[in-house]
Amino acid sequence: MSVIRNSEDMRLAEFIRVNTAAIIAEWENFARTFVPAGGHMTPLALRNHIRQILAFISADIESAQTDAEQVTKSHGEKPRLFYPSAAETHASLRHAGGFNMDQMVSEYRALRASVTKLWCADLREARSSDVQDMIRFNEAIDQTMTESIHDYSARLELSRNLFLGILSHDLRNPLSAISMSAQLATKVGPMNERQTMLLSQIADSTARAGEIVTNLLDLTRARLGSGLPIVRENMDMSYVSKLLVDEARVLHPKREFVLNLSGNLEGLWDRARIGQVFSNLIGNAVQYGFTDAPITVTVEGQPDKVILCVHNEGVPIAPDALGNIFNSLTRGEPHPDDESGHGALSVNLGLGLYISKEIVTAHGGAISVTSTEKDGTAFCAHFNRKALHGAFETAPA
Template sequence: MRLAEFIRNNMDPIIGEWEDFARTLVPAADHMGSLTLRDHIQQILEFIIVDIESAQTTEEQADKSRGEKPASSNPSAAGIHASLRYDGGFNMDQMVSEYRALRASVVKLWNVSKPDITEKYIDDLTRFNESIDQALTESIRDYSKKLELSRNLFLGILSHDLRNPLGAISMSSQLTMKIGTLTGRQSMLQAQITDSTNRALEIVNNLLDLTRARLGSGLPILRQAMDMGFVANQLVDEMRALHPNREFLLKVSGPVTGIWDKARIGQIFSNLIANAVQYGFRGAPITVRVEGLPNGLAICVHNEGTPIAADALRTIFNALARAQSNEDTKSQPVATNLGLGLYITKEIVVAHGGTIDVTSSEFEGTTFKVFLPTRPDD
């Protein structure tokens, strides 16, 4: 029996051994079911069968051995497998080891069937190894792409979320030095420096956790009892120090205590208010409302400004999406803004079990509204 036919007739034991090996790749596989562990193995085997049975010239074989086989315009099963393994928390070594185990498993099972050791046997084995190497190359390529994207997003998040608190620190420090002797105003500015520095450190610590947890797996949340009104006042004061020429209005009503991640909630306020500053008219106030509801809490940030275009509304919460700012100039190109604030905000809201949406029109301005359940099980 030729190798391609053997694989076709023995899919179940081959897939069973793949699953058994994948189950040993801990901790990622600890909580995965059979279907997830078998991810795309049948499609990968079907690719191998077709590849072995397809006609191949000597030149094509040489190209494949160098990893130069033309890439398909459609995602391959091996590429999708790599992407899902990355999202599931498998590292590169674990993913590569799956192919090493698959190679050994197929050869072992085929030899147990006692095939005739002929020239065709050697040819089939060569073609099989070429196919495995091709699938492995595609998996490594797609895994590396996701890893690079994760690194880029990490750097973007770090630079984006540290900008506002560090800006407040810088401005407060400068004002403190100019005022002279210690006064009540100086005491307030010094307190602002302390608060903003602490928030920056909280963000850095959370970003380190985020890197370990992988972007594709969602943001880690550390819940504790907190007062949303207190955090709102803190972040609005921070924005007032950072933008002394802008007007900020804060309205807090109803019960606003609950179980949330205080540092992450601070990011929501910071990102939404900074977005309103950037895209709102300079002479119009920015209104922040925190409203306690029977089953949760609503946060609304409103600004008057050029309405968001309909096509932009559809992608506004995507990573790297960015609209045109009212303050963009030729000396400040759009590329300087990474467009990550709303993406980060959405991820934090979703991690809390909440929702976020936006409305924007010329007559009513732009309003971002966040709903958060008061407790994790609400």
């Protein structure tokens, strides 16, 4: 690589401008080492927006900067004149080109090392201004790398959510066909015990898969920003609680369920969404609770809200996990006595508690959890009795 030598008065910003071609050539050679992403890309695609990034770095080194502005930049929060920036556009194209996050970040590490090596090798004697230039250079590199990481992460998250949304949406039709076929097969004619059992298993498995699809759709709605739709109507929560507890008794005949109702349980809520919360919290208690201990569902009416609590005895949730228990795709290990035999992943993919939180939040309430060896585990959801806005709402995303 041919480098144009420095003169005694040339500062680092000018050195980068003069040697931009050489720096870009080294950047291209480094990017090409990433296979398969870099192996099939043209030189133009490999170089991407490196010229604009170098121009930003050179201008940033020469710009005036206060101490406060330096701190802001160190946090990756320097105000920008253009959006998207060259670094963000670079990240978008690297994401589209198949580069992973580590490969993209390593490009910035290589760029930092390349410029530093060339500059230091050419210095006759380091001056205080040269040291300051190198500090400003590293700040500018960090700023561009932060912008690239932020953009890449956002696109990665969007791609993941779109994938989940498309997957769950497209699964609905075949699941519906399987379920309908199983139901019709039972009505075709007499069947032996083995055939009846197999069709029942198909129907049960399809129902569980349908619940997973519903949860995935709710997850993607919430994380893509559209929120969970909430349609309020006058309802009595005691009816839903009795319905869901009776359903749990049928599904888990070996488990004991206790239902306690008190106070006025009428209000404006989304009946179907409230049912989801009951089902998720009861299912969670069944999954992680001791099989010989009762599961207690308490619904208490207060003047301005109704409180739902589901309690079970079992291995307590680790303290460091309590803060993330309502995050998506977070779940505990299934209890060894889990009678379903399917484990946590097949039941709710760890989405149940996250979706429950979104539903409660959409109703203007809050959900919390306590878990100790002495008192067991209790999830409590607070539902405001009246809508804060209209009858149709969405959970804040």
